[in-house]
Amino acid sequence: MTTTATRRPAPVVPAHGALRPLGLDEVELTDGFWAERQRRNAEVSIPHCDRWETKVGWIDNFRHVLDGQVERRTGREFADSDVYKLLEAMAWEAGRSGDAELDARIEQIALLVEAAQDDDGYVSTRYGRPGQEPRYSDLAWGHELYCFGHLIQAAVARLRTGHDDSDDTLVRVARRAADHVCAEFGPGGRDGVCGHPEIEVALVELARATGERRYLDQARLFLDRRGRGTLPDIEFGRSYYQDDRPVREAQVLRGHVVRALYLAAAAVDVAVDTHDDELLEAVRGQFARTLARRTYLTGGMGSHHQDEAYGDDFELPADRAYSETCAGVGSVMVAWRLLLATGDVSWGDVVERTLYNVVATSPSRDGDAFFYTNPLHKREPGEPADPDRASPRALSRLRAPWFEVSCCPTNVARTLASLAGYVATVSAEGVQIHQHVGCRIATTLENGEAVRLEVLTSYPDDGSVVVRVLEAPAGDLTLSLRVPEWSVGRATLDGRAVDGSTASVRRKFAAGDEICLQLDVRPRLTAADDRVDAVRGCVAVERGPVVLCAESADLPAGTHVDRVRLAAEAVPRDDSGSGGGVRVDGLLVERADRSWPYGPPGDPEPGDRVELRLVPYHDWANRGPSTMRVWLPQAR
Amino acid sequence: MTTTATRRPAPVVPAHGALRPLGLDEVELTDGFWAERQRRNAEVSIPHCDRWETKVGWIDNFRHVLDGQVERRTGREFADSDVYKLLEAMAWEAGRSGDAELDARIEQIALLVEAAQDDDGYVSTRYGRPGQEPRYSDLAWGHELYCFGHLIQAAVARLRTGHDDSDDTLVRVARRAADHVCAEFGPGGRDGVCGHPEIEVALVELARATGERRYLDQARLFLDRRGRGTLPDIEFGRSYYQDDRPVREAQVLRGHVVRALYLAAAAVDVAVDTHDDELLEAVRGQFARTLARRTYLTGGMGSHHQDEAYGDDFELPADRAYSETCAGVGSVMVAWRLLLATGDVSWGDVVERTLYNVVATSPSRDGDAFFYTNPLHKREPGEPADPDRASPRALSRLRAPWFEVSCCPTNVARTLASLAGYVATVSAEGVQIHQHVGCRIATTLENGEAVRLEVLTSYPDDGSVVVRVLEAPAGDLTLSLRVPEWSVGRATLDGRAVDGSTASVRRKFAAGDEICLQLDVRPRLTAADDRVDAVRGCVAVERGPVVLCAESADLPAGTHVDRVRLAAEAVPRDDSGSGGGVRVDGLLVERADRSWPYGPPGDPEPGDRVELRLVPYHDWANRGPSTMRVWLPQAR
Incomplete structure (x- = not known):
């Protein structure tokens, strides 16, 4: 695999798999439902998150610890991670749009982080300095590795959008942090895992983006260590942080939903990149059972407020649905990875359902307030959130501008900024369109021939999806479009009934040719x-x-x-x-x-x-x- | 009111009210559903709780702080309260049965508490000693006044079962603690309330048992202070500990259920003893709305695990029902007080439903394991609880011998030991039977004439309740029996249809006369x-x-x-x-x-x-x- 390939600007770039994802340089959202949201994300939500992280002091935390003023640090244990998620959102957005101001802001924040980084690569505003608890003194709740994971994902976004060690502080900081993690937690090192999975999925992507295998090996080590009870037993049980049984032995996702999904995403990544079909099949089965028994109609997951966890099978109260926005992001991560690994396009249904009904639900129309939880029934109207203060997540009845635990706004922001990376794939035969959005696609087939397409649609308002060929290869080309499960048996392609969950045509195309998928979006x-x-x-x-x-x-x-x-x-x-x-x-x-x-x-x-x-x-x-x-x- | 009257051996002895409750010296449970449970409580559950409190170290905590070994203290902030609730259970049981060994054990533990008590009456194993946080440094979560409340209630049980300052260490300790509370939190003192109501209901009963008005005044002061935001705002909101609005301005019970019910019980007590009809009506209305909209079929209350709280109106998930056992005890406390205050016998329905379906559900058949939560639907069978270790309350799928937070077992124990105090009342005209249990009743009417009755029934297996007169007054006597709502219109008294919710007969009785209420218990x-x-x-x-x-x-x-x-x-x-x-x-x-x-x-x-x-x-x-x-x- 070439460096160029691994640096494709997409959030997920597996070493292998049935389908190759197209990156942000190959897919451009042009108009419609998601383009609008991506634009609002860039114009409103990302600056909004930057203002709030400044206002509540999470960015300044790096300055304070550098100045030895640890008592001025604000936010929860994992506040650093929200700065990193903001950086990731900015990185994808800057990579997509070429916004130089955003580039400068990324560098400005990254310099703060770099200044606070210890010589050995460790960086945290919460642990390890005089007046603070020691490093790794609380793997269960300390979230240090979790924070590193988000730092690394931000750096991966930089690596994949044209930056590297030579020009980008964030990349340098994250690589040093990753090297520190490998040294500290590698073979013979600390025999522990983080209470909140995230480092695993980040390390795999860093291995992919740098071509350095040891990051993948470290991710695999963390994964193999899980379920051996290295984390303490707690009131909610070790299932809360998926340390109750080895990943490959579980039957279903359980415990804290976001933790479970980030871990599952990492497991798919590790399975794919290490050809571990048994592990892949285990996670596929767990996720399938989770969808069949523990998922809301919206695609949302999480039935418990108490531990932000899955409930028992079929325990899906509408009014007490937790369905955290971040869990929606996590579910998209897992489903998309399974689609790339297996080629089964029906995972695109899960992506679509969750994007439209969880991820899109969180931000307000104006993009400056967010839902943390996404219940399907609200019995009391509640009060508007305080516009000037971070809201407690537990009480959200309306969207709030910011939360005391504010993982969701930046998680939505990084997802929307990189959304073009979830739209289409390419194989030897042609191009597969998984999400029906107005976009332009420009890619090359494996034989090196260029293909350019334009997707014209006002979906989901309308069921018509037109793919216009702008540039065609010399030989036959297969164009495939996903038919969502609710339209199977009721879809047509160019007026002819479509059989099954893929509308596909293989023939010689010329520029200007169009195909038209008609989905049945009637209520x-x-x-x-x-x-x-x-x-x-x-x-x-x-x-x-x-x-x-x-x-x-x-x-x-x-x-x-x-x-x-x-x-x-x-x-x-x-x-x-x-x-x-x-x-x-x-x-x-x-x-x-x-x-x-x-x-x-x-x-x-x-x-x-x-x-x-x-x-x-x-x-x-x-x-x-x-x-x-x-x-x-x-x-x- | 005479001292004798205030020392009647019953858990609730209001200064006024429509009906006077009969005490444990006037009602003896003889056989059937509740007598069996009371016997098992005495033989198994109380010794079981004593063994566990010894095993987990909560009794020894008093010894450790005395020895300056605060680091050996175990249990949560409120562990002292569980020792006190055990003492209260023992006190009622010793008072009922005359068990001298139990008396000796009470004195033994009370001496430990006395030794740990400071000169000014403050006593806590958790706060105020070298190496501990200062007294009252955390009114929201520290539970110091909550613990004092349970200490006082234990002492009230002693006062009402034949003991006083002269012979009983517990009474002396509790009075000194109560005096300390009045001095510290009285007018001009600390302007605060406890995060967990309980001191209020205890102080009123202490005022009643001692005839000292200042305890009542202090209870009223705490009550009036509530809802003024002296406690901090928290993630769950101040409604969690009922500090969101003044007691008399609320429309419904809300927040943490046990807190809400203990506070409501205290509000009824204060209202009755200070002739505050507005307050009484406010609490009556709140409790009525809570029953109409926020109560499970079992009488259980509490829809949220997260904050152990009421949900919104009609938010009553069967599988996620919290329905804490202690909330059942609290609901019985409120309903019984409203019955005594208003004379409305239908509050006896609430007492009965909650006793049979929450309080009786908690202990196992053998009396040595308990439910903390009482859901109405269990989707997964779960694992048996660890027999040798305190269980986390959140995971209880089966009854556990003890919990890390173990309020429920001793709350059941004190309720069962004093259950005879919830059975019957007396008025000028006669005797009212509210709970249909096999028992003997011996009391005197207000005119001084003796009445002795025997209740013969195998209710609820059978619907027949026979009241046999053993000794009758010279004049007319009214015997009344509650007709539960589900049998209204289908009950008979001596073969004649009963109109409404009371089966009542007034006439001259002679020894040997019987009346027979027939309730329709068909499924x-x-x-x-x-x-x-x-x-x-x-x-x-x-x-x-x-x-x-x-x-x-x-x-x-x-x-x-x-x-x-x-x-x-x-x-x-x-x-x-x-x-x-x-x-x-x-x-x-x-x-x-x-x-x-x-x-x-x-x-x-x-x-x-x-x-x-x-x-x-x-x-x-x-x-x-x-x-x-x-x-x-x-x-x-």
Whole structure:
């Protein structure tokens, strides 16, 4: 593998795999749902995160420890990581857009980090200085390796967008940190793992970006050490940080969701790069079972607030859904890696569902406030978040500009900035389009021939996806488009029915040729597996990849959304001109309190017929405090 | 009020109120459901708690701080309180039974506490000594006043069972502690409250037991200070410890459930003893709304694990029910106080439901293991608790012998030991029986005439409750028995239909006369208010005051309880000879996993007809690991 190949500007660049991902230099988002969000991310969200990290002092932490003023440090143990995630977001954005100011800001922050770095490569604002606890004195909760992981991922983004040791401080700092980790935790070193996985996935990508195998070996060592109980037993059990059993022996993802997903992503990476098919199959099976039994309709994961964890199988309460935004990012990471490794395009469904209904839900319309948790039912409207103060994550009823634990905003920012890296792949035969977004694609086939395409679509508002060929190879070319599961059997390509989950055509193309995939995005009713007790007797409405919800803002003033029932035999229909909204026949019921809310089964409550307006879940809570529900009880 | 009256041996002895509670000297449990549990409590549970508190070192903590070995102290901030709750349980039990060994053990532990007490009355193993943080340096989480509250309640139990300053160390220690609290937190003193209410309810009872008004005044002061934000804002908000708004301005109980209930109990006490009808009505309204919207079928309260708190209205997930055992004890405390204050006997329904389905559920059949949380649905059987080590409370799937936070076992123990104090009341006209238990009652009416009764019943197995008069007054006597809400309209007294929620007869009685209340305990189906989303499409089966459940132990081997459906039109019937069990027609359904558990609404799953056996919820998990559910989905 050439250095050039490993430096392809994409977040995930496996050494092997069924499909090769296209990078940010090969795919450019042009317009539509995601291009808009990527633009707002660049213009609003990234500067917003920079301002807040400055305001709450997390960037200045590096200055303070350098000045010996450790008592001035602010934020939680892992505050450094949020600076690094911001750097990663900036790095992808600068690489994408060529913004020189952003480049300068990256360098400015990186110089602060470098100044605080110890001679042996260790860098932390929280541990190891006079007045602080020693390095690695608390692997379970200290998050030092976790922070290094995000530092390394930021540096990988720099390496892959045209920088290296010679011109980039961040790259130098991260490599020294990675070398320190290998020295400290390598064979014969400390026999430990970090309570929060992240270093593993970062080290693999650093190995890929530098071609240095020892980073991969260190990632594998961390992975193999996991599940041997080197971390302490805690109230939530060692499953909380996936130290309850070896990675390859687990049956399902469990414990803290973000930890579980970052570890799973790393396991796929290590499996792929070391040809460990057994490990790959183990993680694939765990993730598949997690999707079948522990995932919300939105693609969100996490049923427990207490430990930010998966619940038992089918324990998926809508109102107490945790569904952390970062878990959505983690799930996209795992699904995309499985797609690249296996070539099974249906993993693209998971990516799409999670992007539209978790990742896109977090930022506000304006891009300057974020959801930390993404419940599917809100019973109380809640108060707007304090605009001037970091909000506690536990109380978020509305989006907040910043959190005391603020992992989510920068995680969304780095994902949106690098989103073009999740759109398409290339193989010997042709190009595969996994996410249907307005974009331009310019790549070369394995035989070296150039292909240029333009994807024209207003998906998901509309189901039509046109691929126009701008430049074609001399020989046959295969163009493939993913058909989402909800449209399988109802999709057409150039007017002909498509069989299965891929719409594919192989022929000789000429510039100007077009193919047109038509997906059936008409709104539809969706029911849950009968074992999901929390939503028994309810249905949801989906439209294409978008989950809809009823929000009190669309009901008569003062009406609680819990009064909404779906009429029997209701058929949802497009609400023309309302940004992806849907209308459906419903009822508004009224039930008076009883002193004791349990008694003999009675008649269904009466209700007044109404036409309900449903809005995309990702767009809820943009109109002030409201109550909301995705799952609508069916009138009995 | 005479000293004799204030020293009546009952847990709650209000200065005023509609009904006067009978004490442990007036009511003796003789046989049946509760007498059995009280006996097992005395023989097994109290010695078990004593052994564990010794084993984990919480009793020895007093010795260690005296010896200056604070580093040997074990347990959480509030470990002292568990020693005090054990002392209270022992005090009621010794008072009830006259057990001299128990008396000696109380004195032995009390001497340890006395030795550790400072000259000014302050006593804590956790704060205030060299090597420890200063006294009251953390009112939010330090629990010092909470611990004093339990110390005082233990002393009140001694005062009311024949002891006083002259013979009882515990009484002396607690009075000095109470005096210290009044001096430290009285007018002009520290303007603070404890993060965990408890001191308030204890001080009122101490005022009642000693006749010293200043303890009542101090309780009132604490109550009036609450809701003024003297405690810090925290991630869960100040509602967590009810410091978000003044007690009399709240609409509903909220935040940490045990804190909310202990505070509500104290508010009723203060309201009654200071003739503050506005406060009484405020708390009555809050508790009524809490029962109507935030209470499980079992009477359990608490929907969140994270903050051990109430959820929003109708947020009552069966699987994630926290329903802490201590919250059950707290709810009984509030309901009983409201009954005494208002004379509304329907509060006895709340006491009964919570005793049978929360308090009785916690201890194992053998009395040596306890539930901390009491969920209504268990999806995974879980592992048996470690028999030799305190268990984390968060992971309890089966009962555990002890917990790292072990408030529940001693809370059950003190409640069972003093249970006779919740059975009956007396008024000018006669005697009111609120809990239908086999017992002997010997009291005097206000006119000084003696009444002796015997209650003969095998309730709740059987619905017949016979009251036999052993000694009658010369004039007319009213005998009243509560008719539970589920039997209203279906109860008879001596064969005649009873109107309403009290079965009452007033006439001249002679020794040997009997009256017989017949309640309809036949099993019945119960549905929840339509707004309780978590159990939509389900019904529960109740039998008398007992909630039933399906447990996998009664299904074919290896069958998960989530396969159970109730057949349409199913009518539950008594399972003769099975200890309160019920049989009902059901189905066992099988559903294979789909890769994505959401899709178009489909046909109901097929199932095999079976006869289901349901067992009392309070008896579940006594046959090894199992899955369980109270709410049974109805076949569609």
